[in-house]
Amino acid sequence: MRISGRDPATGRTLRVSVEDGQIGAITETDAPTDLWLAPGLVDLQVNGFAGHDVNAADVDEATVTALVDALRRVGTTTVVPTIVTAPEERIRAALSAIARARGADPLVARAIPYVHVEGPFLSAEDGPRGVHDARHLRPADIEELRRWGDLVRMVTISPHDEAAIDFIARATRRGVRCSIGHTHATPEQITRAIDAGAELATHLGNATYTVLPRHPNHLWTQLADDRLHAGFIGDGHHLPADTFRAMLRAKGVERSHLVSDATALAGMPPGRYRTPVGGDVELSADGRLSYVGTPLLAGASRSLADGVATAITMAGLTLATGLRLATANPGRFAGGRGLLRPGRPADLITFAWQPGDSTLDVREVLVAGHPVT
Template identity: 25%
Template sequence: MSTHSIVGGRVFVGESGFQQLNIHIEGEQITDLTNDFRDNSSTIKLDDDDIVLPGRIDGHIHGAAGFDVMDATIEAIEGIASALVKEGTTSFLPTTMTAGQEKIENALQTINDYQQFHNNREKAEVIGIHLEGPFISTNKIGAQNPKYIQMPNFELFQKWYQISGSNIKVVTLAPEIKGATSFIKHLTKNGVVVSIGHSNATYAQVKAALSAGASQFTHLYNAMRPLHHREPGVVGGAFLNQDALAELIVDGLHCAPEMVKLAFDIKGKQGLMLITDAMRAKCLGNGTYELGGLEVYVQEGKATLKDGTLAGSILTMQDACWNMMNYTNANIDDLVFMNSINPAKQYGVYNRKGSINIGKDADLIILDSNYELKMTICRGEIAYEKRC
C-alpha cells in the first residue's frame, strides 16, 4: 500500500476553513491530519502560500477531449475522466441525452461496465449517472432531440436503473408533463435525485414537484420558464426554495454575470453547484461537432446549434471558478461548497468525498497563491501535475 504525505501550505479542513496541517495518505484514503512532519520518499512539499482543497465534483457533463458519454464506449468515458483531472475535477456524473431507447441503454451499460472494471485511481472517478431527459418538455427542449421525448414510464426507468447497476443518481425532468408527480415520488423513494429542468412549469407545478421529492434544478436559467412578476415560474421556484440546490453554468454565455451574482446573492454558497455541462469539443478548437445526434458549431468558445441555441459548453471547472469569483463576491471558501461539499452531499457520497477529513478518499487539488491549479490527486494518486 502506497503512503504519501503532503506538507506545508494551508488545508481546507471539513467545512470549517483553512488550517496549517499536514495530510497523510495510505492507499486511497486520508489517514491523518496533523502537525507532525513525516518525511518519506513520496512526500509532497508545498510552498507556504499553496492551498489544498477537496477535489471538484462535476454533476453534469456530456463530454470532453473529443469524447461523448453517448458514444457508449469505455474509451469515451476513460477519455473524459482523463481530461477532467487537468481542471481539478476528481469525480463526475457522466450525463446522457434525450435519445433513442437503445442508445441510452448502451450508454448506461457502458458506464456501469466502466464503474465496475475501469474506474482507476489516475483519473476522475465516475460516481454515478445523470439522466438528462427524455422526460422533458417540448417547450424547453434546449439542445435535446425532440424526436425522442417521452412521458414518464416506471417500467422503462426500472429497466434502465438495472442496466446502470443502480447507479443513476440524478434524473432531469419537467414536472408539468403528464404523470410527473407520481414518477417523482417513485424516483425519490428509490434514492434518485430529481432535478427540475427543460421545463415550462408554473410556480405551482414546481412547488408540487418539490413537495413530491424533487430537490434540484438543472442548469439554472437555461431551458426553463423564466422569472416573471405575475408568474415566478421555474426560476422563481429555485429562488424561493432554499432547500433545493441549483446547478449553474458560469461561462459568461449561459447566463449574464449579473444573473450569476443574483443567483449567488439569493441562494448562497450552500444553494448552488457549479457544473460545466461540457460537450466533446471541450479541450479542442473551433469546428463542427455532434451532441445527442445534432450538429453543434463551436466558434470562439461558444457551442451552438445551427439556429443559435446554446448546446452545452466547452467550459472547464477551473474557468468556472475564476468566473464565479469575478462575477460575484464569492471567495475560495465559498467555492469549496459549490464545487465539492454540496454535490457530494447531494449525490450521496459525502461519507467518502467532498471534504478533507480523516477516513475520506484522498481526492485533493493543490492551488498556488494565484489559485492556479498545480496538482490533482485522485484517491491518493497524482493524476495531474502542472509542468513549469
C-alpha cells in the same frame, strides 16, 4: 504519501498525510508554498470532455475511461456522466458502456458514483427543450427508469403534468434523486414536484423561454423554495454576472453548486466543429460555444475548474466559497465527497490561482492517494 498546499479558507499551509486511500492527519506547517490545496472537484453534470462523449453513438468503455482520465487532469475527481434525451436503446447502450468501464477499473468506479439522465422526460416546447431532440422526448415512465438499472441515481425531469409528478414520487422512493429542469411547468406544478420529492434544479436560469412573465414564473418558485438545491453553470456565458450573483444570493450558498455541463468540445482548441446534434458550431478562445452565424449557445465547453474561477469573479466570492460550490456542496449528492477531513477519500488537488484568473491552474492531482499523471 503526503501533499501540501495553502488552505483556501485561512491561507495557512497544510500538510495532509494519506493512509490506505483516505485522508489521515491534517497539520499546519511553516513551509512556504504558492499553491492552494483542496478536495478534488465534484461535477454532477458532464456530457463529455476533450473529445470524449458519453452520448456518442459509438460510446464504449474506452471512451468512458478516457473521459475520466481527461477530467482528472483538470481537477475533477468525481464525475457524474450525464446521458441526454435519446431513444431508450441508445440510453441503455451508454449505461452499459459506463457499467463496463466501472467494472474494468476500480479507479473509474471510484470516480463515477452513478449516472445522471437528463431527459427524456422534458418539455417539448421551444426554449425549455433546449437542444434536446424533440423526436425522442416522451412522457415520464417509471418502467423505463427500472429498465435503465441501478446505475442511474439522478434524473432531470420537467414536472409539467401528472405523469411527471407521479414519476418523481415513485423514483424518490427508489432512491433516485429527481432534478427539475428543461421545464415549462407552472409555479404550482414546481411546488408539487418538490412536495413529491424533487431535490435539485438542473442548471437553473437556463433551458427556459427567452421571455417569461415578470411574475409568477417557475424560476421564482425554484429560487424561493429552500427545499430545492440548485445547480448553476458558472462559465460566464450561460448566466450573466448580475443574474448569477442575484440567483446565488436568493438560493443561498448552502443550497447551491456549480456544474460544468461540459460537452465533448470542452477542453478542445478554439475553432469550428461539426457536431452530430446542432451541426456547425464555433468554439471561441474564451470558451463560448455557439452555433455558427448566430448568438445562440450550443452547449458548455469549460471545465469545472474554469467555472470555479469564473464564478468567483462574477459573484465576488472568496476562493473558499467558490471551491465549496464545486466540492462539498455537490459532494452531498455523491456520497459526502469533496471534504478535506480525516477519514474522507484522499482525492486532492493543488493549484495556482490569484484573483481575476480564468481557471484554477491544477498542478497535482491525487486519487485514492496516488498521483495522477
